[in-house]
Amino acid sequence: MIIGVPKEIKNNENRVGLTPAGVAELRKHGHSLLVQAGAGEGSGFADSEYEQAGAVTLPTIADVYGQAEMIIKVKEPIAEEYPLIKENQLLFTYFHFASGEELTHAMIERKAICLAYETVELPSRALPLLIPMSEVAGRMAPQEGAKYLEKPLKGRGILLGGVPGVKPAHVLVLGGGIVGTQAAKVAAGLGAQVTIMDIxxxxxxxxxxxxxxxxQTVYSNEYNIREAIKTADLVVGAVLIPGAKAPHLITRDMLKTMRPGTVLVDVAVDQGGCIETCKPTTHENPTFIIDDVVHYCVANMPGAVPYTSTLALTNATLPYAVQLANLGWQEACRRNAALRLGLNVVHGEVVYKGVAEAWNLPLVEVDSVLEGATV
Structure with a gap:
């Protein structure tokens, strides 16, 4: 199979879909690798490293899309990439369709095969391709929150861990999954007083x-959240419903009950956000203020630590990429139920329930799509 790795062009996205080690592994299985020149520079991987691993470097993103049968990326395609995507081309990346109506319709129109990292799901309900980035984002959330609690950055002017004789900050974490657990551990390690909520x-x-x-662990409901945010200095939104929009646990009216300079970090923003007033921001302009509350809503937080993130992501995605390349997407998804759940849009049809419900689109059973597909 011909596999392409384009350079990420989303704002301040420095990760890359495949490391040189990943290239070498796929080459070992007999596949051809096309890597856009400069694709790995932001993560610390030079073109020469990809070439030594067996890849061919191509000068433009159009060259990569034009020749590849399978595209391995990190983030969803953006508008300028849409025309480059070919019918029947397999895209293996994060999509988060439930928070992107324009993207959803664009991929339907392109009739590509969209296999989303975030909905590949094991029988245990674990999300193996989301976990590594959730771990990174979870650990980053208190780090970013601590920074924006500083007064020059419009925060309350509180040191997360306090000092002897002065109380530490109160950190509220909404969600006890991978992101929430990592955020609570880091915040606690910095000395903060942490409350973690889950249903x-x-x-x-x-x-x-x-x-x-x-x-402290507290059961999550509207009353408990309303009470906790009154004294929270930093709130981390860490709620996930696989493939679907996150519920709004903090609504606009709740902001008025928070103290000025409180910081909100919504890690769920790429799935619509669990804080109603959050909207996606970038590393270039990461925050905005509503009702004197600082909102940090960067949709690709791990992109700020691309070396760590790229290695962690490739460690998780590579075995699945090998299966897809060796067997073809149809047979790989027939054999591997976890991969089958990663299919979101196939040949212009929505095959994932959460995406269909988000945009009121007809749902086609994935099995019927696979039965009609030829290897």
Whole structure:
């Protein structure tokens, strides 16, 4: 199979879809790799490293899309990439269709095969291709929140861990999954007083068993959230419903009950956000203020630490990429139920329930698409 790795062109996105080690592994299986010149520079990988691993470097993004049967990326295609995508071309990347109506319709129109990292799901309900970036974003959230709590950046002027004789900051984490757990651990490690909320009592019991003593677990409901945000200095939104829009746990009217300079970090913003007033921002302009509350809503947080993120992502995606390349997407998805759940849009049809519901589109059963496909 001919596999293409284009340079990411989303604002301040420095990650790349495949490392030189990933290229070498796919070459070992007999596949051809086309890498756009400069694609790995932001992550610290030179063109020469890709060439030594067996890839051919091409000068433009159009060259890569034009020749590749399968595209491996990090973030969803943006508008200028839409015309480059060919019918029947396999795109293996993060899509987050449930928060992007324009993107959804564009991929339907292009009749590509869109296999989304974020909805590849194991029988255990784990999301193996989302976990590494969730770990990175979760660990970054308190780090970014601590920065924007500084007064010159319009925060409350509070040191997250406090000092002897002065109380530490109160950090509220909404969601006890991968992002929330990592955020709570880092915030607690910095010395903050942390409250983590979730709707699963079983998950709260698990968290209670291994979290340090400065982390409290509280059942998540509207009343408890409204009470907690009154004293929170930093709120981390870490809610995920796979492939679907995140629910709004903090609404516009709640902002008036927060203290001026409170910081909100909505890690769920690429799935629509769990804070109503959040809208996607970039690393170039990461924050905005509503009702004196600082909103940090960067949709590609791990892009700020591209070396770590690219290595972590390739570690997770490469085994699936090898299956797709070796077997073809149809047979790979027939054999691997986790990969099959990654299919979101196929040949102009929406095959993932969360995407169809988000934009009121007809849903086609994925099995019927696979039955009609030839290897």
């Amino acid at each position: 699963s009592l079983n998950r709260l019991r698990e968290l209670d068993d291994f979290m340090p003593k400065n982390v």
